[in-house]
Amino acid sequence: MTPPEVTRIDVRKTYKLYIGGAFPRSESGRSYVVADAKGRFLANASQASRKDARDAVKAARAAFGGWSGRTAYNRGQVVYRIAEVLEGRRAQLEAEVRDATGLTPARARGKVDAAIDRLVWYAGWADKIAQVTGGANPVAGPYFNHSAPEPTGVVAVIAPDDPLLGLVSVLGPVLTTGNTVVLLASEPAPLPAVTLSEVMATADVPGGVVNVLTGSRAEVAPWLASHMDVNGLDLTGVDDPVLARTLEASAADNLKRVRRPRAEDFADAPGIDRMTGFLETKTVWHPMGI
Amino acid sequence: MDNVFDYAPAPESRAIVDIKSSYGLFVDGEFRDSAAGHGFKTVNPATEEVLADVAEADEADVDAAVKAARRAWTRVWSRMPGAERGKYLFRIARIMQERSRELAVLESIDNGKPIRESRDVDVPTAAAHFFYYAGWADKLGYAGFGPDPQPLGVAGQVIPWNFPLLMLAWKIAPALACGNTVVLKPAETTPLTALLFAEICQQADLPPGVVNIVTGAGETGRALVSHPDVDKVAFTGSTDVGRAIAKAVAGTDKKVTLELGGKAANIVFDDAPVDQAVEGIVNGIFFNQGHVCCAGSRLLVQESVAEEVLERLKRRMGTLRIGDPLDKNTDIGAINSAEQLAKIRELSDIGEAEGAGRWSPACDLPDHGYWFPPTVFTGVSQAHRIAREEIFGPVLSVITFRTPAEAVEKANNTPYGLSAGIWTDKGSRILWTASRLRAGVVWSNTFNRFDPASPFGGYKESGYGREGGRHGLEAYLR
Numbered sequence: 001m002t003p004p005e006v007t008r009i010d011v012r013k014t015y016k017l018y019i020g021g022a023f024p025r026s027e028s029g030r031s032y033v034v035a036d037a038k039g040r041f042l043a044n045a046s047q048a049s050r051k052d053a054r055d056a057v058k059a060a061r062a063a064f065g066g067w068s069g070r071t072a073y074n075r076g077q078v079v080y081r082i083a084e085v086l087e088g089r090r091a092q093l094e095a096e097v098r099d100a101t102g103l104t105p106a107r108a109r110g111k112v113d114a115a116i117d118r119l120v121w122y123a124g125w126a127d128k129i130a131q132v133t134g135g136a137n138p139v140a141g142p143y144f145n146h147s148a149p150e151p152t153g154v155v156a157v158i159a160p161d162d163p164l165l166g167l168v169s170v171l172g173p174v175l176t177t178g179n180t181v182v183l184l185a186s187e188p189a190p191l192p193a194v195t196l197s198e199v200m201a202t203a204d205v206p207g208g209v210v211n212v213l214t215g216s217r218a219e220v221a222p223w224l225a226s227h228m229d230v231n232g233l234d235l236t237g238v239d240d241p242v243l244a245r246t247l248e249a250s251a252a253d254n255l256k257r258v259r260r261p262r263a264e265d266f267a268d269a270p271g272i273d274r275m276t277g278f279l280e281t282k283t284v285w286h287p288m289g290i
Numbered sequence: 291m292d293n294v295f296d297y298a299p300a301p302e303s304r305a306i307v308d309i310k311s312s313y314g315l316f317v318d319g320e321f322r323d324s325a326a327g328h329g330f331k332t333v334n335p336a337t338e339e340v341l342a343d344v345a346e347a348d349e350a351d352v353d354a355a356v357k358a359a360r361r362a363w364t365r366v367w368s369r370m371p372g373a374e375r376g377k378y379l380f381r382i383a384r385i386m387q388e389r390s391r392e393l394a395v396l397e398s399i400d401n402g403k404p405i406r407e408s409r410d411v412d413v414p415t416a417a418a419h420f421f422y423y424a425g426w427a428d429k430l431g432y433a434g435f436g437p438d439p440q441p442l443g444v445a446g447q448v449i450p451w452n453f454p455l456l457m458l459a460w461k462i463a464p465a466l467a468c469g470n471t472v473v474l475k476p477a478e479t480t481p482l483t484a485l486l487f488a489e490i491c492q493q494a495d496l497p498p499g500v501v502n503i504v505t506g507a508g509e510t511g512r513a514l515v516s517h518p519d520v521d522k523v524a525f526t527g528s529t530d531v532g533r534a535i536a537k538a539v540a541g542t543d544k545k546v547t548l549e550l551g552g553k554a555a556n557i558v559f560d561d562a563p564v565d566q567a568v569e570g571i572v573n574g575i576f577f578n579q580g581h582v583c584c585a586g587s588r589l590l591v592q593e594s595v596a597e598e599v600l601e602r603l604k605r606r607m608g609t610l611r612i613g614d615p616l617d618k619n620t621d622i623g624a625i626n627s628a629e630q631l632a633k634i635r636e637l638s639d640i641g642e643a644e645g646a647g648r649w650s651p652a653c654d655l656p657d658h659g660y661w662f663p664p665t666v667f668t669g670v671s672q673a674h675r676i677a678r679e680e681i682f683g684p685v686l687s688v689i690t691f692r693t694p695a696e697a698v699e700k701a702n703n704t705p706y707g708l709s710a711g712i713w714t715d716k717g718s719r720i721l722w723t724a725s726r727l728r729a730g731v732v733w734s735n736t737f738n739r740f741d742p743a744s745p746f747g748g749y750k751e752s753g754y755g756r757e758g759g760r761h762g763l764e765a766y767l768r
Contacts (some may be wrong), residue, residue, distance in 0.1 A: 132434065137759055139741035140418065147745050147761065153728075231750065245541025252536035254705065255548065255751045256528070278763075280749050281756050284724050286734045 015045045017052055017214065018197035020059035021207020027051050034191060037102030045098040045190050048215035053223040056211035060154045060180040061229055063208030068151045068178040076126030079176045079202040083119040087145035091198065093164060093192060097130055100163040100189035114267065115165045128273055130178060142288040149279040152257055153179035153231030156224035158217060160237040163189035167196060167265045170236050173274035179212045185222060186237060190214035218243060232257040232278045296733040300618040302405045307396045312343040315351055315505060316488035318358035319498025325350045332481055333435030335402035336615050336624040336659040344481050347504035352513040355502040359471040360519055362499025367471050368441055372428035379424030379466060381494040386417035393483055397455055398615040400482040402624030403578055405616050415740055422742035423463035426763060433760050439767040442545055443521035446514040450527045451477035451626050452581035458484050460757045461524050462501060468766035470501045470522065475514055478507040480629045520544060524765060529751050547755025547765040549747055551680040552708030553699035556737065560595045562713035568602045574711055574737040576587035576622055576664050578611060580684040584707030584709035586737055588677060590697050593690045607664050608651040622684060625660040634662050634683035641667050641676035653666065672703055698726045707749030711737045
């Protein structure tokens with residue numbers, strides 16, 4: 001009797017949340033099935049709960065002082081480092097994008113490359129946006145007066161379904177400007193977001209600066225929209241107009257800055273409004289005299 | 291404390307202003323009655339004398355005004371070259387300067403603020419705002435919002451009663467410069483300078499419908515901001531109303547800017563020049579009777595100098611002159627309305643009941659009108675309502691701190707984030723502190739300065755968007 005031919009069994013990955021620099025499962029113990037573009041089982045992803053969302057906000061708030069207080073140069077280097085580490089994982093990301101979208105290998109590769117390039121673009125903005133949007137104000141009196149942008153605070157981002165390029169296109173601008181982030185990944189295609197979390201954990205992004213949740217938008221997004229310690233809300237990934245309106249109305253309770261969903265092609269040049277939408281302008285006065 | 295000097299009365303003549311017995315709505319370049327014939331009275335808060343009957347716009351009136359604004363936008367204003375739009379704004383600025391005495395007297399009569407402030411701050415700054423934005427009208431492509439930014443359309447604007455003409459200027463000047471037309475609702479207690487401004491638009495031959503003024507109270511404002519053909523909502527007022535507006539426009543395409551309440555910390559470090567700081571504290575909280583969203587209503591003073599600062603502050607408060615807003619020596623005028631006076635009294639009583647120490651200088655208040663003496667509360671804890679809620683009156687809450695870090699912590703311990711003040715002789719400490727304060731305007735070694743070129747607006751629950759400067763254009767462009 002000849003022994004059966006041994007084929008190696010894959011070591012599969014457990015897809016978890018990313019909160020405060022750690023990778024917990026949902027405290028609820030729940031998961032949901034993530035399928036590929038043809039409906040085949042890919043993985044069980046964590047199904048985040050209200051408590052997970054609140055833990056993520058808490059981690060993001062704790063990280064805000066440190067991240068926003070870093071020099072812009074340093075933040076730019078950290079965002080650039082994410083792109084560097086992603087570059088080394090292009091094959092993995094290409095496979096994940098193909099699984100999630102059913103794109104051809106060449107087009108999936110194009111998405112990965114564009115996503116990495118987008119992060120490089122935003123990395124370079126970290127120490128330039130203040131010069132572009134701030135400056136000296138020539139007031140009619142003997143005063144030094146100048147305005148500069150500052151990050152809004154904790155921003156909750158509902159990511160779009162474009163699983164990688166869309167993801168970095170919404171994360172990059174809020175991160176590079178010094179906000180801390182609670183990101184709810186694409187509900188049907190969350191796996192690239194989990195991989196991006198693993199990249200950030202090894203790319204000098206301090207724990208808590210970006211927190212990634214996977215799960216149901218209809219369940220989790222309302223907790224983020226109504227959370228009184230969240231300062232901004234990006235609704236890009238909310239396709240349902242009724243849900244979008246409800247979330248925007250909840251966000252009004254503490255006057256969150258809200259970016260409404262709109263049709264956009266992430267292949268286009270992004271412009272700077274994703275950065276300026278989550279920046280505040282601070283104006284400082286001082287008398288001149290001897 | 292007795293006044294050191296006796297002052298002879300120095301009243302500004304009110305003869306320069308011709309207040310009509312009744313006013314209509316300003317729609318499509320003309321004054322007209324409200325469709326339903328409803329109206330309200332505006333009173334002089336210093337005397338309780340009724341000044342005029344003013345038309346109250348209902349939904350139909352607001353609709354007519356929005357239609358006029360839309361028509362003017364489509365047919366005239368959006369097609370006009372920026373250089374020509376700008377010339378209308380320059381004209382308006384000049385006419386405001388020409389009629390500045392009239393505007394200042396009318397503002398003080400309708401609002402209750404001292405003539406010194408309406409004459410030296412409100413009116414000149416309002417005119418300057420028009421002059422500033424006039425120059426932007428043909429330069430928008432250089433403002434950093436793309437090479438060919440476009441107006442939004444019709445702007446619905448609702449303004450408060452504390453700086454009636456100045457807030458009108460903050461709203462209308464950038465909107466028009468960017469090519470929008472406007473429907474503006476002034477506050478129900480202070481409609482008169484907005485209606486005089488309507489006459490100025492007529493004198494400037496501004497095309498009909500570019501500026502429409504609808505008078506009324508909350509219902510009128512609600513009809514305006516929720517009108518489906520309004521593209522842009524701009525509001526200055528309370529955080530509660532701002533929240534309601536943000537909810538009402540959720541899910542629409544309307545662009546919104548909100549300039550809401552504040553509870554600013556005015557931080558005095560132990561090395562601050564005390565006399566200057568005391569002047570800054572007084573200006574911070576007693577300017578305009580404290581009816582200022584960015585008022586320095588929380589004095590954070592370093593423990594080691596608290597006693598001295600308070601003693602000198604009280605002495606200075608004893609010299610403030612309260613009374614006739616038209617008297618050129620008056621420092622503190624009338625509270626704008628009976629309703630606001632009741633609110634200030636209520637919160638001050640709560641301050642006392644919660645255990646803070648209340649002090650006001652001895653001062654004679656007039657028999658008629660709405661008055662509240664300058665008041666300081668000591669021994670205030672951060673949990674006290676007078677340390678958390680916007681009083682919007684001449685009431686200062688004093689809190690002490692020991693270290694700079696504690697000052698920053700306490701200053702930021704508020705849902706608001708509009709403004710803050712820093713008093714110290716040390717430059718590095720100013721910049722260290724300013725960078726940590728979560729507030730949109732930081733005055734260091736000064737307070738309550740405003741300029742058309744300087745962006746103004748809040749963090750957190752003080753609202754969003756900026757008014758003034760290049761930044762102020764963004765709210766009115768796509």
